Amino acid sequence: MMLLPCALTSKINAKPPSARIASTAASTFFCIGDISSCSRWAARCCSSPAFCCSVRCCSSSSFCFAARWAEFIIAWDAWKPCAAESRLALEKYVKGVASADFDRDGRPDLYLSLMGGHNMLLRNEGPAGPDRSPTARWRFTDAATAAGVAFPIASFPCWFWDYDNDGWDDLLVFGYFIQNSGDIAADYLGLPHQAERPRLYHNQGDGTFADVTREAGLHTVLHTMGCNFGDLDNDGWLDFYAGTGDPDLATLIPSRMFRNDRGRAFQDVTTAGGFGQLQKGHGIAFGDLDNDGDQEVYSTVGGVVESDHYPNQLFENPGNTNRWLKLQLEGVTSNRSAIGARVKLATSGGERVLHRTVGTGGSFGSAPLRLEFGLGDAERIVRAEVFWPMTGATQSVSGLELDRAYALREDESAPRELRLPRITFATGAADGGHHHH
Ligand SMILES: [Ca+2]
Ligand SMILES: [Ca+2]
Ligand SMILES: [Ca+2]
Ligand SMILES: [Ca+2]
Numbered sequence: 001m002m003l004l005p006c007a008l009t010s011k012i013n014a015k016p017p018s019a020r021i022a023s024t025a026a027s028t029f030f031c032i033g034d035i036s037s038c039s040r041w042a043a044r045c046c047s048s049p050a051f052c053c054s055v056r057c058c059s060s061s062s063f064c065f066a067a068r069w070a071e072f073i074i075a076w077d078a079w080k081p082c083a084a085e086s087r088l089a090l091e092k093y094v095k096g097v098a099s100a101d102f103d104r105d106g107r108p109d110l111y112l113s114l115m116g117g118h119n120m121l122l123r124n125e126g127p128a129g130p131d132r133s134p135t136a137r138w139r140f141t142d143a144a145t146a147a148g149v150a151f152p153i154a155s156f157p158c159w160f161w162d163y164d165n166d167g168w169d170d171l172l173v174f175g176y177f178i179q180n181s182g183d184i185a186a187d188y189l190g191l192p193h194q195a196e197r198p199r200l201y202h203n204q205g206d207g208t209f210a211d212v213t214r215e216a217g218l219h220t221v222l223h224t225m226g227c228n229f230g231d232l233d234n235d236g237w238l239d240f241y242a243g244t245g246d247p248d249l250a251t252l253i254p255s256r257m258f259r260n261d262r263g264r265a266f267q268d269v270t271t272a273g274g275f276g277q278l279q280k281g282h283g284i285a286f287g288d289l290d291n292d293g294d295q296e297v298y299s300t301v302g303g304v305v306e307s308d309h310y311p312n313q314l315f316e317n318p319g320n321t322n323r324w325l326k327l328q329l330e331g332v333t334s335n336r337s338a339i340g341a342r343v344k345l346a347t348s349g350g351e352r353v354l355h356r357t358v359g360t361g362g363s364f365g366s367a368p369l370r371l372e373f374g375l376g377d378a379e380r381i382v383r384a385e386v387f388w389p390m391t392g393a394t395q396s397v398s399g400l401e402l403d404r405a406y407a408l409r410e411d412e413s414a415p416r417e418l419r420l421p422r423i424t425f426a427t428g429a430a431d432g433g434h435h436h437h
Contacts, residue, residue: 085137092117095176096363100160100169101340102147103207106392108340110140111149113158113173113363118150148209149173154196157227157364162355163238164263167344168203169357174224174242175199181251187221195221217265222256228365230286230295232273234322234374236354237262239269240362241297243281247304252278255299277301279310284365288372290316291420293324293403295372316425323378326405328370328418329358334390334410337369342387349379370405378402 083089096113103109107124114120121144127136144150154177160169175196178184183195200216201209213219226243233239237260245251254276258266270276275297282300289296294317302308325345329338338358345354354373361367375381381400388395388410397415400406406415 082137087140088122090120092120095156096158096173098159098171098363099340099359100357101342101389102160102169102171102203104168106389108389111144111158111160111171111173113155115154115156115176117153118144119152119155119158119173120144121147121149143207147207148211149199149201151199152176152196156225157362159227159229159362160357160359161229161238162357163200163260164202165236165354166203166205166263167353167355168205170203171199171201171209172229172240173199173201174222174227176223176225176246178221178223178246178251181253184221184223184253193221195223197221198224215265217267218258223251223253225280226282226284226300226364228284228286228362228367230297230361230367231372231374232257232259232269232286232295232297232317233320234294234324235376236352236374240266241275241284241286241299243284243299243301243364245278245280247280247308249305249308251280254278255281273315275315277313280304280308282364284362285367286361287368288317288326289314290423290425291405292319292422294319314425321377323375323402325373325375325381325400325402326370326418326420327373327384327400327415328405328407329386330407330409331388331390332410334388338388338410339369340389342389343371344385344387345373345375346382346384347375347378347380348382349377352376352378375402 090112092112093115094112095115098111099108101108102121103123107126109124110122112120112122120142122140123143125139125141127133128139129136149171152173152175154175156174156176158171158173160171162168163170175198177194177196179194183193186193187195197220198213198218199211200213200218202212203209222242223244223246224242225245227241229238229240231238239257239259242256242258244253244255254270256268256270257273257275259269261267277299279301282303284300285298286295287298288294296317297315299313299315301310301312327343329341330336331338331341334341341358343356345356346352356371356373358369358371359367360369381402384397384400386395386397386408395410397408400415405418405420407418408415
């Protein structure tokens with residue numbers, strides 16, 4: 001595998017690809033979910049290097065959430081009473097937020113990655129009160145310790161994903177503490193150090209997770225700030241890219257790309273794929289920007305301190321022979337972006353089932369809301385089953401062809417094929433590169 005870095009040009013900037021990739025500035029510091037299955041959201045975010053976020057679901061006043069750090073406050077005073085009623089009046093140093101229905105009870109839950117404390121898994125208990133009216137305040141309970149996902153103590157980005165395709169969302173949380181870059185070398189050499197490693201938690205389907213970091217080959221110091229996941233080789237197994245480093249310009253360590261080996265372990269393909277750039281990693285996005293069926297990787301670099309300048313990078317995927325499918329869902333009763341909708345996709349030619357959830361990916365990056373499936377050597381798509389979060393209904397879809405893109409509305413029985421224009425990237429850095437954050 002070899003992916004080719006090239007700089008974004010003004011021509012491409014002027015005609016953004018149709019895949020809906022949110023800006024890294026807006027997606028860096030919060031996740032968006034549909035916690036009470038309502039259809040409207042209010043969300044705000046400050047794009048300061050320091051964290052602050054406030055997210056509120058506003059259709060029924062049933063839920064609101066706010067978190068802050070230091071003096072960065074947005075709407076906190078107004079929302080704090082509401083958050084307190086939902087047991088979400090948190091004042092923590094939150095470095096990452098992810099949402100998923102980890103226990104598959106139909107209610108999305110929240111995971112908060114905290115710097116300097118136990119992380120929190122806020123299980124959504126639903127509306128409070130004896131009648132469980134949906135207009136009542138929704139309640140959340142911290143289940144992190146009981147579920148086994150409270151570590152690392154010094155942690156940064158995180159995400160839910162089903163890395164082993166068993167239908168249960170797993171969790172990856174990145175550690176973020178080194179004394180200096182010597183800890184990275186010590187880790188490579190097997191020498192003792194105090195640096196923090198990531199944790200890969202496998203969802204056991206009973207409300208708990210197992211720490212499988214060592215078995216998965218991820219018991220290594222990454223020092224990750226920005227990251228995200230996708231499927232580089234369209235084999236149906238989710239890979240990830242870790243943008244590493246910190247504001248100290250002496251911390252020049254390579255970003256790291258890991259390929260998922262059939263849900264059992266992760267292979268470091270940083271060198272093989274040409275991904276080991278040294279500048280401080282920031283937001284990461286996976287998405288098929290040129291509409292040829294394979295995912296590109298966009299990496300935002302530097303930006304914490306004024307002197308930390310280096311062009312962002314777009315890694316163009318040279319392609320492979322594996323099959324693929326794109327599915328763009330549109331909610332009608334459920335939220336329009338279909339966030340939280342789950343898709344179970346069955347293929348034949350080596351019977352197989354894939355599971356994906358609509359979302360923006362990691363907490364320090366972004367991804368298209370349109371699902372992009374890699375299907376390996378599948379010979380046929382048997383069916384897709386779409387679980388819609390608001391109604392709880394499961395919609396069965398047939399007639400999907402390989403290597404095509406489709407749109408599907410919640411109130412329509414048949415998908416519509418999308419004709420996405422191919423885009424040719426210009427290479428080089430005619431405008432001096434791209435530095436936005
Ligand atoms: Ca749940
Ligand atoms: Ca899983
Ligand atoms: Ca893959
Ligand atoms: Ca592509």
